[in-house]
Amino acid sequence: MKCIYTALLFTMLFTYGQAQNTLEGTITSSDRNEALPMVQIYFPQLEKGAVSDDDGKFTMSGLPSGSYKIVASYIGYTTYSKTISIAQGKNFLNIELLPSAIEMEEVIVSTPFHKLQRENVMKVERADVTDLKAKGAITLSDGITNVPGVESLSTGLGIGKPVIRGLSANRVLVYTQGVRLENQQFGDEHGLGVSDAGIESIEIIKGPASLLYGSDALGGVLYLNPEKFAIAGETEGDVNLNYFSNTNGLAANAGIKSSGEKFKYLVRGSVASHTDYHTGDDVSVTNSRFGEYDLKAGIGYQTVKFKTDLRYNYNNLELGIPEELGERTNERSPESPYQEINNHILSSKTNLFFGRTSLEAILGYTFNNRKEFEEGEEGAALDMDLETFNYNLQYHLPKWGGLESIVGVQGMHQTNNNYGEELLIPDATTSDFGIFGTSHLHFQNNSDLQLGLRYDRRSIEGKEHGEVGEEGYIEALDRDFNSFNAALGYKWELLHRITGRLNLASGFRAPNLAELTSNGVHEGTNRYEIGNGDLRNEQNVQTDLSLEYKNEHIEIFVNGFYNRVNDYIFIEPNGETIESDAVFAYQQDDAKLYGGEIGLHIHPHPLDWLHLESSFETVTGKLDDDSYLPLIPANSWTNTLRTEFSEPSRWFESSYAYITLKSVFKQGNISTFETETDGYALLNLGLGAQLPLFNQKVDVRISGNNILNTDYVSHLSRLKTDGISNIGRNINLGISVPF
Structure with a gap:
């Protein structure tokens, strides 16, 4: 463990002064060719993002060289997804968004390749916690029952654990902060034990993972x-x-x-x-x-x-x-x-x-x-x-x-x-x-x-x-x-x-x-x-x-x-x-x-x-x-x-x-x-x-x-x-x- 952290510290010091690659561009609507403000632009793998200004323009700096997926999302438009190459120095990308009445798509994090749902081979359900709260969910385990194929094994209100297509307890793995949640979950009356506060979204893989x-x-x-x-x-x-x-x-x-x-x-x-x-x-x-x-x-x-x-x-x-x-x-x-x-x-x-x-x-x-x-x-x-x-x-x-x-x-x-x-x-x-x-x-x-x-x-x-x-x-x-x-x-x-x-x-x-x-x-x-x-x-x-x-x-x-x-x-x-x-x-x-x-x-x-x-x-x-x-x-x-x-x-x-x-x-x-x-x-x-x-x-x-x-x-x-x-x-x- 000491060796791992030493290597990470060395890498951090080595990369501190590396050249700054930037990406600039403009977001417009394809139907009216108008600039779109407040569009969210995001690199999932880099976990870096920006928001377009009133003129539809955006700038991101500190990007590493290489090929990375970029996603642009805005209410009322189809989510844009494309893998682009970042070269040294300045890079440019203009994005046109297509109008759509379908809800915005988000990147699926639980699968390894950071793709939108429509791009995924494996079907993954996703729900925003704000949407679940808007439906009156008292707890997180209560909220997930709004997702088709997902229910909750409950003991009153405070104790509930997920049931996915009839399987529950230790057959369903819970991940939070990117790590396994281990909390003596072997018991039926041992609940989920996670607050919805500070949780942005939930992804559910329905099947063996x-x-x-x-x-x-x-x-x-x-x-x-x-x-x-x-x-x-x-x-x-x-x-x-x-x-x-x-x-x-x-x-x-x-x-x-x-x-x-x-x-x-x-x-x-x-x-x-x-x-x-x-x-x-x-x-x-x-x-x-x-x-x-x-x-x-x-x-x-x-x-x-x-x-x-x-x-x-x-x-x-x-x-x-x-x-x-x-x-x-x-x-x-x-x-x-x-x-x-x-x-x-x-x-x-x-x-x-x-x-x-x-x-x-x-x-x-x-x-x-x-x-x-x-x-x-x-x-x-x-x-x-x-x-x-x-x-x-x-x-x-x-x-x-x-x-x-x-x-x-x-x-x-x-x-x-x-x-x-x-x-x-x-x-x-x-x-x-x-x-x-x-x-x-x-x-x-x-x-x-x-x-x-x-x-x-x-x-x-x-x-x-x-x-x-x-x-x-x-x-x-x-x-x-x-x-x-x-x-x-x-x-x-x-x-x-x-x-x-x-x-x-x-x-x-x-x-x-x-x-x-x-x-x-x-x-x-x-x-x-x-x-x-x-x-x-x-x-x-x-x-x-x-x-x-x-x-x-x-x-x-x-x-x-x-x-x-x-x-x-x-x-x-x-x-x-x-x-x-x-x-x-x-x-x-x-x-x-x-x-x-x-x-x-x-x-x-x-x-x-x-x-x-x-x-x-x-x-x-x-x-x-x-x-x-x-x-x-x-x-x-x-x-x-x-x-x-x-x-x-x-x-x-x-x-x-x-x-x-x-x-x-x-x-x-x-x-x-x-x-x-x-x-x-x-x-x-x-x-x-x-x-x-x-x-x-x-x-x-x-x-x-x-x-x-x-x-x-x-x-x-x-x-x-x-x-x-x-x-x-x-x-x-x-x-x-x-x-």
Whole structure:
């Protein structure tokens, strides 16, 4: 590690005085040949950007020599994307933007080649956090359920974790600040644990991504993009306030960021507090209250051929574990049982540019402390520390025609230690190492081929706990897991209107400590869990086919998948009880999941401000004996009528309004220890505007979820077995003020 930082410091000093390459140009509209101001111009790989002035002109300096993708985006126009060569000295580029009623496209960061969605071989969903908040999302895990094919396994409001096409828990990998988020996520009641404050967007890979991320990416990846630094020479700040009627919830965050030619920084703090939520029957769910504190900060330094940034995130959560219904109170501090979670994430990202090649190094350290307090006991019954060090080194090979290639190594070293009276998993050490290569080939006929190969090895060593023959005994563990994985994808265009994507990828997941070693009562789930030390890798192969039709006024998409999972790990009751707790044991069997999403988006001319959106999603999961898998989301159909006005008026700079009806169908395809879940429909609506106040553009919004106050239970709610419904009507008021 010392050698790495010494080399980076030497490179920084060497490049400090390198020649300054610049890029100048003008942005115009192709239809009217008028200059376009406030257009965002950005080099994704360099993470440098600029904004065009009133005359449509822009200038960027400090650019390294070589070929890099440049992106220009502006509301009402098709996003411009092109790879250009930067030579020494002054460079010039004039850009014409084509009018379009389709929303602006953004660069996809979770895939390795920094392409727009339309250029990607792999289909990746992307959502802006500001859009999710505008729809009244209370938490980040609540907000992602607005993305087709994505749901949340929830315990009340404060605890939720992503479900991608029927797969969840350790099968879905979460990335934040460019590193793995490791926070004891093996438990169903262990939530996402990330604040939406300081998160700019979310990218979701729906399918095996082990080629890019290794173990635990068997079902997909939730990639959280942190807030960008300010453009060079700019200083920005904002304050955001939110109120939620159902929980008397208060949330606030404030941030400031500034960038010079070389140094830049940002900082954002947030706080949230919620009382118990009440259901559609206006019944309070006792101890569903929660509170959160969050701090995010970053500093960066950039020269011509070198850039680096260091980011830190501290998150504190106090989460009540709801177990019953009761009278509503205004208490905000949780009562027992409750969890207290502290999470520290420190990450660095460094890039070296060598002209035709580049090297990227991402290092991360995560410290997670999870405590659980039980009724009638002093101190924490559970007290677990998890320390994780991640590294990810990627070398971009020279481009050869339309061929781009990357080789890299990734790894992780992790230790788990227990300090409480109770123990769910033993003290253990986990080590990962992976090596991979991937290539993207662009053909002249606007088709693309992407392929890659990877090898991973994981070692897990767990310490013995307890006495042989006694309840709670865990024997020592020493297991190694390894896997080869490959991915192959092809994208083609037909008549410049239809885009097809066919992807075939394998993935794997090594069993986690809970699955291998459990032997005791898991209080959060009210059951006695027994692990299986002989569990093997889960290994899957998934086929994805997607078709998209798009013109200026209509978009249609159809996505289908078939996912074969060998040695699928699941837990089910064995019919026994220990001290009144049902015994659940971990087992393995082959499984399959299949389904997809279909959607329509109409924005008719000349009513370009009007948007009609409709999407349907379905997934079925079965074991090889034809029995159904547990915790598979019900089919759902979402319809939205939305208006957007981007042109300034007398009162507003811009405005929007929407009404959404989400229909969730009855879930009757259930496992042997589940019960059926009735269908329901939720009506949501909202509106917002950007107002010119005190020489600032202030965003105000109001939204209402479950407007009809429907009393319902989600099939993915862990409170369903206790007869507790989901949240009733909730009105959200929000304001964002820049300074």
